[in-house]
Amino acid sequence: MRWVWIITFYNLALIIGATMAVATQAVSSYRLVILTFLAGSLSLLFLSIDVTINVHYAKLSAAGSGLIFQSFAMIFWVLYFGAEEDSLVKRSINGFVIPRTPGTGGATMSNGVAHGAVSPDQHRQQNNSNLTSVVVTPSQDYAYKARALYSYEANPEDSNELGFVKGEVLDIVDNKGKWWQARKQDGTAGIAPSNYLQLI
Template identity: 65%
Template sequence: MLLPDFQLMLAQPIFLCTLILYAIGWFITFIGACILGNMSLLWVVVFYNLFVLLGVTLAVSTDAVHTYRLAIVAYIAGSLPLTFFMISVTIGSSVAPSNAAASGMIFQSLPLIFWIIYFGSEEDSLVKRSIGSFTVLRTPGAVTSNGVAHGVSSSSPEQQYQQQQELSSVVVAPAADYAYKARALYSYEANPEDSNELGFVKGEILDIVDNKGKWWQARKQDGTVGIAPSNYLQLI
C-alpha cells in the first residue's frame, strides 16, 4: 500500500497554493453551513467538495495522479456546477452566514478550474510543461540551469558514500524480465562516471524490471539498459 508522501506536494508550489486556497474556502463554507443549518443542498456541496479535497490530496501525495487522472477530472467536473449553483443561491443574501458560504465557494471554484485544466492536460501539453517548470526536483540528482537532473546529489560526503553504495549494489541484467512500464516525470542526465546509469527525457516511457528500491533497472525504447532513479519515474 502506498503511504502519503507530503514532500511530493511541497515539491509542487503552485499546486500547494491552490490546495491551501481550496481548504480555506471549504472551511469558510463549512462554518457558514453550520450557522445556516437548514440548507440541505449546501451540505451536499460541502461534503462533495470535501471528498474532492481529500481525493486530490491523496492522489498527489501518493504519486498516483497518472493512475486516477480521469476519476479526478470527473469528480472535479461534477463539483464545479454544484459550486457555481450554490454561489448563485447564497450570494447577495441579507443573511451574513449565507454570504460567507458563497465567499468560501468562490475561493474553492478558482482551484477547481485550475485543477480541471491541470489534471485534464496531457504530460507533453503546454500547460503541464509550464506548471512543471516550477516543480522542485528531489534527490537523487542536482538540477542544472536548464532544469535537467544530473548525476548523484552531493549534499554531504556521508550521503554521497551511501548513494554510491546503493548504485554499486544494483546489478544490471540485460536479459531480465521487464514487467512494468514507467513514465519519466523529469529529464535525467546520466552520470558519465557511472556506466550503469541511464539518461532519459521528461515524458519518455521506460520498461522497468522491479519497482522496489531507489534505483530501478530500466530499458529505453531503443534497447539501452541501465539504472534510473525511481523518484524521477512514475509507473503506468
C-alpha cells in the same frame, strides 16, 4: 442550508483525493475520474453560488462566499488535471512545486533545467554503495513504466548503468531504492537512478 454542507464535504473529499493523486504520482491513472468529479463539483458550485448570493440572508450569503473560494480551488484542479504534460499551464503550475531532483530535495526547475541539482558524477559518488546491490537480470518482469525527467549519461566504466534522454519512457522492474532496473524501448537493460525518473 443542509445542501451547502453536502457540497462542502463533497468538495473537501475531492480536494483531498486530487492532492493524494498528485502526492502519490498517480495522476495519469486517475486523471479522467478526477476531471469527471470536478465537472460535477463546478456545476453544483455555480448553481449554489447563484442561489446563496441572491438571497438576502446573512448565513446564506456567508456560505456563498465560502463556495466562491471553493470554486477557485476546483478551477485550479481542472487546469492541472486537464492540461497535457508539456503544456504551458502544466509547466507553470509545476514551477511552483519542488520537484524530485537528483541528489537534493530543494533544487528548483526552470525551463526544464534543474538548478541546485548535483551532476551525474557527484550523484554516482553519493550512491556508489548502492551500485553493488542492484543486479541486472534481463528475464525480470517489467511491471512499471517511467518517464525520464532529465537526461542521464551512463558511466562508461560500469556496464550495468543505463543512459537515457529527457522524456524517454523506460520499463521498470521495481520502483524501490535509489537505483531501478530499467529497459529502454530498443531492449537495452540496465540500472537507472530513480530520482531522474517519474512513474507514469
